[in-house]
Amino acid sequence: MIRTNNCGDLTLANVGEKVTLQGWIKKIRKLGGLTFIDLRDIHGITQLVIDENHEALIQDLKPEYVIQVEGIVKERKSKNLNIPTGEIEVEVNDLKIINKSETTPFEIKDGVEASEDTRLKYRYLDLRRPEMQHNLKTRSKVNNIIRNYFNDNDFIEVETPVFAKSTPEGARDFIVPSRLNPGKFYALPQSPQLFKQLLMIAGYDRYFQIVKCFRDEDLRIDRQPEFTQLDMEMSFADSNDVMQMTETLIKQILKEIKGIEITEPLERMPYKQAIDLYGSDKPDLRFGLEIHTLNDIFKNSENKLMQKLNDEKASIRGVAVEEILSKSQLKEIDEMARQFHISGIAFAKYENKAWSGSLASTMSDEEKNALLKEFNILVDGKATFLINGGEYDKISQTFGAIRNQLAKMFNLYTTDYKLLWIVDFPLFEWSEEENRYVACHHPFTMPKEESLNDFDTNKKEALADAYDIVMNGFEIGGGSRRITDPQLQERMFKAIELTDKQVEDNFGWFVNAYNYGAPYHAGLALGLDRIVMLLTNADSIRDVIAFPKNARGIDPMTNAPDSVTDQQLKEVHIKLDLEK
Amino acid sequence: MIRTNNCGDLTLANVGEKVTLQGWIKKIRKLGGLTFIDLRDIHGITQLVIDENHEALIQDLKPEYVIQVEGIVKERKSKNLNIPTGEIEVEVNDLKIINKSETTPFEIKDGVEASEDTRLKYRYLDLRRPEMQHNLKTRSKVNNIIRNYFNDNDFIEVETPVFAKSTPEGARDFIVPSRLNPGKFYALPQSPQLFKQLLMIAGYDRYFQIVKCFRDEDLRIDRQPEFTQLDMEMSFADSNDVMQMTETLIKQILKEIKGIEITEPLERMPYKQAIDLYGSDKPDLRFGLEIHTLNDIFKNSENKLMQKLNDEKASIRGVAVEEILSKSQLKEIDEMARQFHISGIAFAKYENKAWSGSLASTMSDEEKNALLKEFNILVDGKATFLINGGEYDKISQTFGAIRNQLAKMFNLYTTDYKLLWIVDFPLFEWSEEENRYVACHHPFTMPKEESLNDFDTNKKEALADAYDIVMNGFEIGGGSRRITDPQLQERMFKAIELTDKQVEDNFGWFVNAYNYGAPYHAGLALGLDRIVMLLTNADSIRDVIAFPKNARGIDPMTNAPDSVTDQQLKEVHIKLDLEK
Incomplete structure (x- = not known):
């Protein structure tokens, strides 16, 4: 290798050394008779300085040219303590162009404004961005x-x-x-x-x-x-x-x-609890905003929507955020809800001990107080309550999405990374299309111990020995313990109504392997x-x-x-x- | 985890410990009232011993059952020093079947005799073999x-x-x-x-x-x-x-x-030398058997084949092995040669100071002595000389294959692993099919420095800055320095007679990237x-x-x-x- 160092290497410890560097010209600027070049490689940026006696070396240089320089490491006068090499510069006494560059279709810097297709078309340039x-x-x-x-x-x-x-x-x-x-x-x-x-x-x-x-x-x-x-x-x-x-x-x-550093064990939250509290099987726990069931509070409501929901025996659910939403913010929430086919999220605002909003106008004092208590809102505090009802899963999912949106809207994150496990997933889900229960995960997933006896007769309640890991509201992985007992596997296939022929044609070679001595296993x-x-x-x-x-x-x-x-x-x- | 150790863990250091193991039954045998089980996992084999009082535990066991045992580590009486666990055994006091196994279609041991398709069909069993x-x-x-x-x-x-x-x-x-x-x-x-x-x-x-x-x-x-x-x-x-x-x-x-441990740098052998000495660009150097050019020796030969080869101005080449080949071994060599469309390898045997074989009978004393000298065969030694002629590359390649066969035949390997580099490959090869020179490696390969000036006018002699690494006669890898200068790349495309349109259609997006500042690189x-x-x-x-x-x-x-x-x-x- 010709270079003695890369562009992220040199510090005050190297002052006085003769070095050879190779890299891309990031920037050229002139100042008081001197020329400064920022030389870039993947390891960092080193400032080069060329004095008037060496001007001939830099006559045709342009950004993104690849060059090789030889020079002496010097301490800088105006230091940049934001980068490791910011205290030194290299006084160039020789410079060679390795390769030239045409003008790039976009500047090589962070926060590029080019369209994604342009970035992808010139990916080798996009990939140069720090x-x-x-x-x-x-x-x-x-x-x-x-x-x-x-x-x-x-x-x-x-x-x-x-x-x-x-x-x-x-x-x-x-x-x-x-x-x-x-x-x-x-x-x-x-x-x-x-x-x-x-x-x-x-x-x-x-x-x-x-x-x-x-x-x-x-x-x-x-x-x-x-x-x-x-x-x-x-x-x-x-x-x-x-x-x-x-x-x-x-x-x-x-x-x-x-x-x-996370020292405590990650929380393991049952699927049902995740849906109930966060309306999602991948809840973002960097913020609270738990979803509450409010049927009790609104059971005698004068509000027409609540009455309708009561009549329909719908789940009335809601969240409270300790902020006052503007009209346009409320509209945003409504639009999000509409993606889940839920229209018109009812709201009540509480601030300076006063209530406002469509729902508040029809609420009794008792309901108001119950709501403050339910969500732990101080009498001196403020909050916007967002409430609606419907089929439990659907309304929970809707508020799951609203939670995420509120967190973004008011930047409610209390930590950078929050991880948890979701466990106790359902073993089966009903397929409307196929008119049968199908495996939620895959048909080789072990039922949980407590479901082993009756998973095939009590499919709705059967739990899977499966687990997902969730980070910041994203499912980043998942797995399960597998069925390793051929008889149990047979019961599973029967439970999802596969015929012997279907099993044989699709999985025969695979399930047969379990007849030859399998350890129990999970992954x-x-x-x-x-x-x-x-x-x-x-x-x-x-x-x-x-x-x-x-x-x-x-x-x-x-x-x-x-x-x-x-x-x-x-x-x-x-x-x-x-x-x- | 339930197991305390794996099946390759336990040694005398563990004697007296209570352990739990899990694994596959490799073998069951009875001896003097005791039952011995070899328990296998991927880490090794541990001997279990079950006394008469615990016979009930092992009634239904068969090979390849997966079991879990609990017991005490004891020093063995008859030790097996070939395996790490061979000095101990585990005296079992509890045993549980984890999973049963049907009789496997082949026994789980090395050197299986099953057909490859059976092995692949039951790959999960084949993969159990140590x-x-x-x-x-x-x-x-x-x-x-x-x-x-x-x-x-x-x-x-x-x-x-x-x-x-x-x-x-x-x-x-x-x-x-x-x-x-x-x-x-x-x-x-x-x-x-x-x-x-x-x-x-x-x-x-x-x-x-x-x-x-x-x-x-x-x-x-x-x-x-x-x-x-x-x-x-x-x-x-x-x-x-x-x-x-x-x-x-x-x-x-x-x-x-x-x-x-290989301490010295690997040899770097030019392609031409590899072909000349070993008839191959991936020579196996675990043995000698260099190929010699013998035109000089046979230039006045009385032998008809040699005369014919002289007339044709063919390359007369050969090897000498310090063994006497039997008739059937010579036949094997002939068959190998025939795969290269070379028929009838001439041979001469030398042993006890006497010559025999078709070629020897027509050789002058001068030729005989020259041959011994050429191949460094002692007057007291023995050797079989295998000789023929033809177009240089073809006859060299033939003897390249014969070399490998002779090494196998007489187990001539002097070392377990022999590595070298092949360098100085030709840049181009002539394609009969396309009636043009094409790139040997690929068209982005840099010409060697000495070919930079004239590679496009002297294609036959042009060398590539490319290298292969060879181990035991196998090419295990290769690479090259790449062209990073757009003008040079253009000359290369012209040299292999690609039109501008062909270049643009096939590599346009790629070669264009080199217009934006590329470092020189190799891989x-x-x-x-x-x-x-x-x-x-x-x-x-x-x-x-x-x-x-x-x-x-x-x-x-x-x-x-x-x-x-x-x-x-x-x-x-x-x-x-x-x-x-």
């Missing part, structure tokens, strides 16, 4: 922490196939036509679930892998056709073991990446894109992926996906089937 | 060594896309129809080559990734449709920097995995499947991959690839195109 470099460096560090952690805990890293088999349950598969097997297709895995369970049967004890998974869904802000998960499974382990193992890892990541997967997004405060997972696709699944840089030749189609035994 | 567990554990360790090495050397791990774009040069792509973009296809990457070069332009300085790559080629013993490579690239670095970085890594792997990829195969002495890369495909690209366990539904085809805008 915040993108920080994001990808963080991602690399997180990967490293994860792998070292699992290696230290006796996990074996095993690569599972990308060319797998299409399975009928779950999301839509990406399929790959096989040239050697005409008319047949590989499917890209939505997760290595079955393979990791087989590895447990094969005796691999503890498995982990950081692995790409694939789901052909319509794209959204936090979805990509390919995504990365940390996948793990443990033998002779139950849910608690997996949760412990995961929790320690996540705490270590937060400590190493963010310097945040989990973490969504790495999302975790890194949260750790870097990025706006989207696209900002923590080097070369993502846009919302139409396109990479504007390479123009993938693209047409292929007739020859390519013919070789894999397919032709196009386009609508005219 | 040698397979050793292979995959080794693989996991190698991955860990690699990642820690690159992290320690300031490399950033970046994930590149699996959904990429089909490129016209190179091997056949796997393609994935896009649902959101009718008629368009993603291609699975054959390597992240272009992405890693863009990362250098983006300033990522040092990149690495352990990554799956895909090539739709016909399968062979050391090929799978998906394979894993260590991919790396370094900025402000030349070929020598990359070779140094790689070499240190490989030495570290050999040391940590095999306990083999390399290592084939991890092959490396782990060599480290574990496995017969095939399939033995170091958890769930490989068979030679028809099929996984007999899952039955992938498989048919998909009409709905699935329709959704991605394709239909089948099968021959009737």
